[in-house]
Amino acid sequence: MLKITNLHASVEGKEILKGINLEIKAGEVHAIMGPNGSGKSTLASVLAGREEYETTKGEVNYMGKDLLELAAEDRAREGVFLAFQYPIEIPGVSTTNFLKTAINQIREYRGEEQLDAVTFLSRMKEKMKLVEIDQSLLSRSLNEGFSGGEKKRNEIFQMAMLEPKLAILDETDSGLDIDALKIVANGVNKLKTKDNATIVVTHYQRLLDYIVPDFVHVLYKGRIVKSGTKDLALELEAKGYDWIKEEVKETV
Amino acid sequence: MQATLSLKEKIEELREKIPEARINALDELLHVGLPARKHEEYKYTPLTRFYEEISGKAGKTEIRPDRYTDPEFILKADTHKLYIINGMFDAETADIPKGITVKTNDTPGLKNPKGHDAFDLLNDVLFTSGCNIMVPANFTVEKPLVIINVIDKASSVSESHISNRIHMGQNAELTIIEVQHYIGENESFDSSVSNYHLEKDARLNSYTVQVDGNNNYHYNSHHVHQESGSVYNNFTMTLSGKMLRNNHNVTLDDSHCETNLLGFYFADDQQHIDNHTTVDHRKPDSNSNELYKGILKGTGKGVFNGKIYVRPHAQNTLAYQSNKNILLSDEATVHTKPQLEIWADDVKCSHGCTAGQLDNEALFYLRSRGLSEDYAKAYLLNAFASEITDEIKPAFLKDYLSDLIHHKLSSNDR
């Protein structure tokens, strides 16, 4: 589904990603871990098409297409979804209205008919249960005055509505208490099928107790320095990141 | 015979008497005239009318330092002092801090008089003296420098015009306290124009203290020019006077400048206080902050006009402005016009203003805790003022002004 080859990216002239290689197949869950400043969020942003990031080298093939050539909205329309670490507030625009606009533009791109109001609402009702989100929250301005947990749940709710092929969760666990974390993880798990894939970007192992990854990659100084299974995450949890740093030093 | 001449004729007469450098200002003044009643910038403040009344009536200026003692609050303060008496800088008594130069200012201030306030032009034509202060690069003046502008109107009506300059070298630092000091009960009109220039990284803390005088009409104008990294702080404290007009114009002409303007005014019966400020952001990445608070009592009148300009390309500007007023009587009035003009899109600017009475909720809260109504009111008013006075750095000045405000607020009825 997604093949990243030797990806380099920089922001304001400073290179953050220094050659990422990663392959993700449909049905898989990949966790990307790493200490602060290792480039995790940058990778998520580059995949989603944030313009401040300049890709200087490398390729990203997404379902046969050159992902880097696509505009951010076209990536979304092709099924890439980013759950933001810091969801933005848009005053005066309700989540409902926002999603309706998004879904219809995506459908238009795909040559599908506009979703009628009834179908839209019934789909909303169904997905709301998934993340235990309240109707009243959805009629309020997007993310405005939402608590940290509400924002993150709203992200997963949007993910449920948009049914992406590739979902990237950028530190979705940050700022969540254990109950909210369970709700969010539960939502993500329910959305998992054999046809879609998930990238979970996180600093802590905690989230991975609930969203069990098939693969774990450790990002450090802009490179994936270690890959493994869930056990790697547990090892990181137990030992911290220092030993990885040591290992990298030795190999350099 | 003088009195029969129109102001215009009087000014025209000066053409032969003043130095060449002032002719531009004179021509411009004749061209624009002093602001008439409908003038947008003066529509609440008929300063022209009073100037015309007083002008020409003034007796011959007599310098009587013997009649003069310092206002008490500076008498004991550990400061350097400069005196300007009836329009003349007194170089002999000047206590000049070591390391800086202070000379008599005789340079007209306006290179290009176009667009200036007409009273600036008038000052440029008529000013007699003032001081010219130069602080060299990397030099910090430890003690505050006080400039006392003495207007002796004990024996006759007085008119005076002074002009001061301060040039701050790179990374220099100075605290200046300008004090208006009036002697006697006669009417007076005086203007004071100050030009400050702050080179890179210089820091100037200035205090404008207008706490005495009655029957006086005062025009005060500051033009501040800031280079990169410089910090300018001003406090304008107006607690006395018949009609005062303060123009405070700050140009942030480079990046990373910081400007903080704070003001407090209190107008009681027959008093009229007008503060006009302009903060002009011309380059990116500078910050300005402005807070003016006023209390109007009796027939007191307050006018506030704050302009913030953010010029094209002055991106990343942060500019805040706030004006808050409390009216204590039915005859008191306030006219406030906070004005934003923005030509750059990536900026954060906001302004706000309020006018009203004391918060009844707060008043009730205090009373329910056992404070008398009068005490509770005074308490809240002092709290209102302290947001400004708390920021004053020199302790003697802060104490004096806080006490004075406290005294004025708790004297007699409301």
Place this chain on the structure above:
Amino acid sequence: MSSDNQILEEFTSKEYEHGWTVDLESDQAPKGLNEDTVRFISHKKNEPDWLLQWRLKAFRHWQKMEEPNWANVNYPAIDYQDIIYYSAPKPKKELSSLDEVDPELLATFEKLGISLDEQKRLSGVAVDAVIDSVSVATTFKDTLGKLGVIFCSFSEAVKEHPELIREYLGSVVPMTDNYFAALNSAVFSDGSFCYIPKGVRCPMELSTYFRINAANTGQFERTLIIAEEGSYVSYLEGCTAPMRDENQLHAAVVEIYVKGSAEVKYSTVQNWYPGNKEGVGGIYNFVTKRAICAGDHAKISWTQVETGSSITWKYPSCILKGDYSIGEFYSVAVTNNMQQADTGTKMIHIGKHTRSRIVSKGVSVGRSQNSYRGQVKITKKADGARNFSQCDSLLMGSQCGAHTFPYIDVENKSAQVEHEATTSKIGEDQIFYCTQRGIDEESAVALIVNGYCKEVLNQLPMEFAVEAQKLLALTLEGSVG
């Protein structure tokens, strides 16, 4: 380059949608303005002598006045002798039903999206349509008539209800009020009249559509609304004009007289031709709108969405005379390309415990200049008056300007006046968030701007709100994206 700048540059200009002209034969006054012009108009309309005298008085006063120059707008001097002051679509005959309306004219309104026929009846909006200053059709008269509601063209009201016109004409906006109001008083050709009797809640929205069609004409319509005690009406006004290279003058007057416990809601979606990208052509929109809350507990609410006109000079005002009366002003003003808008309101508090609220949202795009100018005056006797003002500006691009000129005059100690203003831009993060969800940049901007204006748009009646939202998106096209 930041994504914002790209967005701004990528957007291509969308031509003004209503910029067609219709070949309607019209009956015109000769160019120019003098007493004869005034007499000509009055004669054409078979007016009573008192009204002619009133017009002449206004004209004589106007001649002595000077065009105001305090607004933050620049335009070449208007040659008042180069304007046609009266232009009526021909044939002008009494119409008893819509079937008799010129089909060309009906087609005009179809294009405007206003059908004067059954469709509109179903949606329950009574429409008065004014083309080139003359009212051509008013719908729903009978239904309204049963309730005693009068809704007709101004000319008709002069004939049918002279006593009301005589009593209220100029009672809120005196003929001498200002330069443009005086001009209007002299040469106004038609407009709408509306009277809501005591205690009647008007069951439908009343709506006037204004259209300037003929070339070189000025449009000077006059609207008068009288709400008797305890009545209610919601009134809508929409306008369009063809694309023309020369500027056209529109100097309207709206007067609203609201008696005790009555409420009038006046909504405008102003979409006059704004001129082209380079600022050629467009309407000069110099409008005087004022309402008086004459009785206690009266309420007036102005809502405006201003997207058109090359120059807008407009300050719908509220005189809050009755105790406990309420004035509201909700405004969205969007300027693009070379447009200039200087708009806002006046809230004059005279009665005790009067309240007012101002919400102004300015959006500046392209090389436009957008100014809010407003006055809040609390007079000596207005005990317990309250005002809250919120004025926000949104700038898109680095060549436009946003200006805020609030005047706050307080003469009563018990007043509570609060004014807040902010300036901001659309965050790149906000746009990215939208695009990440599959929304293109242009729609993202429209969505965000609509959200920013929500508080105002919410005040509009439902179907107007939809129209306004579309209009906002249209105006923003060619500017952002």
